[in-house]
Amino acid sequence: MMWCLSSRPSLVLQRRRFKLETTTTRWDDADIDDECEKHNRAETIVNYALESGKDVVVADVGCGHGQMSLLLHSRGVKRVIGIDKSQNEVNYANECLRSFRRKSTSASESGESGDDDDDEHQKTKNKIEFRIGDGLESVTEENVDVVIFAGMGTKLIRKLLSRGRSVETSSSVRTLVINPPAGELVEFREWLWQNKWCIEKESLIIENANAHVVMKCTKKTGEEKTLSVLDLWLGKLQEEKKSSNVKAYAINRREYAKERMGVLEGLQSEGRLRDERELERYRNAYVALASWLEEEKT
CATH class of the missing domain: 3.40.50.150 (Vaccinia Virus protein VP39)
Structure with a gap:
């Protein structure tokens, strides 16, 4: 059985199998513990x-x-x-x-x-x-x-x-x-x-x-x-380095930033991107979150 943490604002976790979409990320049960329950x-x-x-x-x-x-x-x-x-x-x-x-x-x-x-x-x-x-x-x-x-x-x-x-x-x-x-x-x-x-x-x-x-x-x-990028995207949660739930949340936010990057880069290639700064913000977020997650592996 899998957990799902949606990248949509509700961030609903569901214990069911589902079709993997670009707006969601899944982890094995071992990756999501019940510490916060x-x-x-x-x-x-x-x-x-x-x-x-x-x-x-x-x-x-x-x-x-x-x-x-x-x-x-x-x-x-x-x-x-x-x-x-x-x-x-x-x-x-x-x-x-x-x-x-x-x-x-x-x-x-x-x-x-x-x-x-x-x-x-x-x-x-x-x-x-x-x-x-x-x-x-x-x-x-x-x-x-x-x-x-x-x-x-x-x-x-x-x-x-x-x-x-x-x-x-x-x-x-x-x-x-x-x-x-x-x-x-x-x-x-x-x-x-x-x-x-x-x-x-x-x-x-x-x-x-x-x-x-x-x-x-x-x-x-x-x-x-x-405020740093991580201050905005993880806040004080970034201090919870041993929490697998926070790690799951960080992965979700990283994938959400990646998804938004893809959408905005598509608009950029078509000459329809209105604000380059928005794309830069999501790029910075993706890099910062990916780096934080890599550090947690060591």
Whole structure:
């Protein structure tokens, strides 16, 4: 049985046989291990947020049913604000919160928790809430420390980061935890850097046969530097030299760059290439990724 990591933005991994196309690359099962299956995506996002400590205010933008917010709440974060523009999603999230509190109360009353746990539950009752809103525009009074963007495209994330009461104009926001599509990262990494955000960490997670990237960003300080090709195409993942999953991701990105090179070189030969710089970018990416992969063999 084979794994497939598509070069399309969704980067779907599928355990099935298929016709090999120019947009896909395959590896034997031995080349793709299950190291990241042990690390649930939500757990990784929460752990990144908790690196800022528990005495923080976290905004979970696009919270959906509120599972991430509830997980943060259960870990003792000082305050969690779940935000979603869908009334139905917010209603469902509040139902989940009520269910969570009923179970906590029931556990306390049945003696499964001690008095200290019960007191702690009472103290934390008002530390989580769900609001209708589009991005941080619904957060008008709180000083948010950490903002989570999970399960949305980079175009929307950039839009939400830039408009209204954006994190760029908020002095309190220190950390972003972002889960963008794994196939949309080159331009997004560059955009983050240009907008004064430094990527501190990245994790590649394989979950339900899908590839996901979770990144932690902090406000940029210190001297400016020029991002390398690998900084854009692999980011902090390039430091995971022993990860076969990262290697698979790098192979996928290399083949994608090669495919784009072929298309653009075809246009160039026909005199229809509009921007020579685009072709040069993909050539540089292919060379850099190929070189990185060769180094990993030694």
